[in-house]
Amino acid sequence: MSNSMVGPKALRFLNILLIVLFCLAIILPFLHVLAISFNSGVDAQKGGIGFWPREWSFENYTEVFKQDNLLNGLFISIFRTVVGTVIGVALMSMAAYAMTIKTLPGRKQITFFVFFTMLFSGGTVPYYLVLTELNLTNTIWVFIIPSLYSVTNILLLRTSFNQLPFSVIEAARIDGCSEFKIFRSIVIPMSKPVLATISLFTAVGHWNDWYYGSFFVRDASLKPLATLLQEMLTRQAALSDILLRNSGSMAYSQLDKITVTSESLQMATIIVVMIPMVLIYPFIQKYFVKGITVGSIKE
Known part of the structure; x- marks a missing residue:
């Protein structure tokens, strides 16, 4: 593979990586908020809620x-x-x-x-x-x-x-x-x-x-x-x-x-x-x- 093709491919990979990281920076906080909203409030106070409710509840x-x-x-x-x-x-x-x-x-x-x-x-x-x-x-x-x-x-x-x-x-x-x-x-x-x-x-x-x-x-x-x-x-x-x-x-x-x-x-x-x-x-x-x-x- 010639050096002339390595440069564009590396740049494209870097662009895709930055876009993925940017999307994760937006999606992950949203999933965290969504998980807490569907989690029991008392249980959420214990901490440790990630991106999925630990104790499902619709009371919120x-x-x-x-x-x-x-x-x-x-x-x-x-x-x-x-x-x-x-x-x-x-x-x-x-x-x-x-x-x-x-x-x-x-x-x-x-x-x-x-x-x-x-x-x-x-x-x-x-x-x-x-x-x-x-x-x-x-x-x-x-x-x-x-x-x-x-x-x-x-x-x-x-x-x-x-x-x-x-x-x-x-x-x-x-x-x-x-x-x-x-x-x-x-x-x-x-x-x-x-x-x-x-x-x-x-x-x-x-x-x-x-x-x-x-x-x-x-x-x-x-x-x-x-x-x-x-x-x-x-x-x-x-x-x-x-x-x-x-x-x-x-x-x-x-x-x-x-x-x-x-x-x-x-x-x-x-x-x-x-x-x-x-x-x-x-x-x-x-x-x-x-x-x-x-x-x-x-x-």
Whole structure:
């Protein structure tokens, strides 16, 4: 075998090895979490749980699905994720495209103003006061309207739009197309990969967010799934802590009846929350491997 063939084969083997190690680094922690979620909580506290449950139990998931308003919280989470993602990505992409137009009046000032908001924050109390003045607190729109814009996503979209073939856009302008038609008919079809990425980031952010439901919503019927599960974990941890701190025999007898621990409940919660995102990801994955200028000419 010639030396010229050894090099490529060794490089290919190294690439495969790195990919396998990377996959294991992702899969093994997931299997560990899954094993604990299906294991008895009391038995899991002994340690030694690897990637397979030692003492099978479905009580962790039973406890999760016993929570009040769980279906309503699921509906709230789906609503805010779908509506917030669709409107948010549409507005952020339009803002990013506007910032790529060199003839836009005050373009540099607008870009600086958008970037400036990444450096400073007003704080939680002023933010709460602003939401109160806008009558957004304790409404479902508090989950959507304040999260419509992300400066990081806008800058990513602007950078991607700047890499599009300028000749295609310029030709459309010469033909008399308006900027909105160019954005809708040319920019959007050529930017599916970055739009899919931003959509995934935005959807995951909405789905996993529990903070807004805890601090800006008092009505239990408006709390999303992540907030309900977070409150459940807090109650479970507080109950276990109280029983452990109490040295009375009654407390220990009650503690012996508890088969679900805060750790096992947390693992079951992680699985429940992540399943929808895992199911959605395969439908978006194909856009990550496509070129950003598919179907266009090259400069």
